[in-house]
Amino acid sequence: MSSAIQLPQAQTDRLDAICRSGAIIPVLVIERLDHAVPLAKALVEGGLNVLEITLRTDCAVDAIKRIREALPEAIVGAGTVLSLAQYRIAEEIGVDFVVTPGTTPALYEYGAESEVPLLPGTATVSEVVTGWEYGYRRFKFFPAEANGGAKALKSFGGPLPEALFCPTGGVTVDNAADYLALPNVMCVGGSWMAPKSLIDSEDWAGITRLTREATERYPR
Ligand SMILES: O=C[C@H](O)COP(=O)(O)O
Ligand SMILES: CC(=O)C(=O)O
Numbered sequence: 001m002s003s004a005i006q007l008p009q010a011q012t013d014r015l016d017a018i019c020r021s022g023a024i025i026p027v028l029v030i031e032r033l034d035h036a037v038p039l040a041k042a043l044v045e046g047g048l049n050v051l052e053i054t055l056r057t058d059c060a061v062d063a064i065k066r067i068r069e070a071l072p073e074a075i076v077g078a079g080t081v082l083s084l085a086q087y088r089i090a091e092e093i094g095v096d097f098v099v100t101p102g103t104t105p106a107l108y109e110y111g112a113e114s115e116v117p118l119l120p121g122t123a124t125v126s127e128v129v130t131g132w133e134y135g136y137r138r139f140k141f142f143p144a145e146a147n148g149g150a151k152a153l154k155s156f157g158g159p160l161p162e163a164l165f166c167p168t169g170g171v172t173v174d175n176a177a178d179y180l181a182l183p184n185v186m187c188v189g190g191s192w193m194a195p196k197s198l199i200d201s202e203d204w205a206g207i208t209r210l211t212r213e214a215t216e217r218y219p220r
Pocket of ligand 2: 027054079080081099100101121140142168189
């Protein structure tokens with residue numbers, strides 16, 4: 001069975017372009033507005049220009065606005081979108097994509113009709129099949145390591161070979177290799193190159209170093 005509301009192919013193509021432009025999408029929690037631009041610059045300098053800013057903090061929306069102004073070359077997504085109200089805010093501030101950690105039918109429907117493509121979070125085959133009914137073929141797998149990691153995703157590829165994933169949650173510079181070797185993985189997401197300790201100490205050079213280590217090991 002499929003829904004009357006279907007994601008246009010053009011949105012899948014846009015997600016492919018975003019998720020294939022680098023092997024890694026950094027998932028960022030920004031607690032201080034003045035950290036937004038130097039943090040984003042540190043990541044871009046290290047070779048990552050697709051950034052997911054989670055809407056988990058009070059300053060996240062303003063942080064996205066500042067990063068978009070300061071770094072027009074960056075592709076900026078809003079993460080941790082949990083409601084239609086947050087999706088609308090993300091649309092209003094002009095993000096390039098929206099990410100959810102988990103996805104309700106209402107979010108799938110809204111995303112299918114939005115101009116801003118949705119990378120929907122899933123943790124089980126049933127959740128992927130729910131998205132499939134709305135025409136989705138690209139998903140986040142979250143929390144990846146806690147849900148069986150690369151072994152689980154490899155198994156998803158049996159019944160659903162057309163579904164491609166961005167695993168996130170517990171991904172590290174080392175285990176990223178296991179995911180990126182799978183045919184159904186487009187890229188991985190993670191926070192390891194921008195840990196809270198380095199953000200709190202404003203060690204932007206340290207973040208660029210970790211980012212460069214990751215991009216040199218996993219060039220697209
Ligand atoms: O909630 C966590 C983010 O999705 C990234 O996960 P991570 O900190 O394990 O890399
Ligand atoms: C887990 C994740 O990427 C999110 O909170 O959107």
